[in-house]
Amino acid sequence: MNIKTLEYFIKLAETLNFTKAANECFIVQTAMSRQISSLEEELGVILFKRDTRSVELTDVGKEFYWHALKMVADHAHALERINLVSQNHASSLRIGIGPYEQALLQPILKRFVSENPNTLILIEQYNYERLARYFQEGHYDMMVCINHCADRVRDSETKVVYNGPWGIICSTDNPLHRKEEIADSDLKDQTLINMSEYNINEYKADMTKRFATSKFIYVNSISGKLLLVGSNLGVAWIPEFISNQLPPDIKYFRMKSQVSRYFVCAYQPDRLTNPALEQLIQLM
Known part of the structure; x- marks a missing residue:
């Protein structure tokens, strides 16, 4: 199993179309079919139900999809860490935020950076639907978002950072x-x-x-x-x-009557091996 094969699987799982998945991966359809068949043989399971008219994920395929996303994200994270070390950065943090959270995060991040000047901070801002998807796929160490956004993500932990009016x-x-x-x-x-x-x-x-x-x-x-x-x-x-x-x-x-919306930082527990992430969470 290699990263490229996992990327092919992810693309097919998201498109459910061999031709479209192959085109988006810049390979021919027969190569896509061989890669998926090879992956199924290696795992000893059927990942897709396919006939002449349709392609569907099996229950095993649906479960493997989330693991594949994590493996690809972990691979990218490892490469990033290697590059950071080579550039003399002590650590890095990838943070995703929604439409409002810049004002919420800025004073916290300012304090963090003053205490960790060699930590590289990367910020991306999206609407909540895309933010939750990218976080689930492993693009970020942390996301700061409204509570209903974090509720969409599997296996994450949260800490309330704003529960005001x-x-x-x-x-x-x-x-x-x-x-x-x-x-x-x-x-x-x-x-x-x-x-x-x-x-x-x-x-x-x-x-x-x-x-x-x-x-x-x-x-x-x-x-x-x-x-x-x-x-x-x-x-x-x-x-x-x-x-x-x-x-x-x-x-x-x-307003005289309040709405029950609050903001959280969300993170995956296995990312706490990054000491910079743990320290930033403590400042939240």
């Missing part, structure tokens, strides 16, 4: 900005601007019930939220820890 933001051109505080009933008939990675139907049902509104706009970044709110196209939820970074034409209100 959320609030509503609106433009200073919106009549709501004159209020001292906002209740749920004040948002009736307001357009709610929301991140698109949530379950949209579930979100709409919840918000319609709570605020008696049926108008929604979906964006994929906090910048998109601020742009539309600042243009007075609607109101939006944000965690309070980013309220001090708002432009002057946007006002923040802490």
Whole structure:
């Protein structure tokens, strides 16, 4: 078994199409078939159900998929560690974050870097759906995210890093900005601007019930939220820890009734062999 064969297996498991998987791996279809058959023979199991019309993962194949992702990620991590040592870096950390977490992580990371100047920090930012998938595939030592994102990941441990209030933001051109505080009933008939990675139907049902509104706009970044709110196209939820970074034409209100959303750092226990990761978790 080699890494390249595992990569072929992963690609076929994700596409369920020999031709497409072969094209994306830049090999011919017959070579892809040989690699998969060789892997099945080596493991002594059937990974795919296949006939002339379809390809499906077997139950064993579904289980092996997660192990294959980890083996490929561990291989990449080992190569990275070797390169770091050759470049005189003591250690490295790969961290994934979602749309909000930059403001949450920055003061913690600033302290960590001051104490660990030879640790290489690599940061990637994605929406929560992609972030959870990449973390599950082993791309990161840690991800900092909203709780529902971490709930999607198997075999990870979490530590709460923020469990504070959320609030509503609106433009200073919106009549709501004159209020001292906002209740749920004040948002009736307001357009709610929301991140698109949530379950949209579930979100709409919840918000319609709570605020008696049926108008929604979906964006994929906090910048998109601020742009539309600042243009007075609607109101939006944000965690309070980013309220001090708002432009002057946007006002923040802490809601009378709170939402149960919080932020965590998530990590795989087997990555705790990296002392830099363990130290950063302690600072969270």
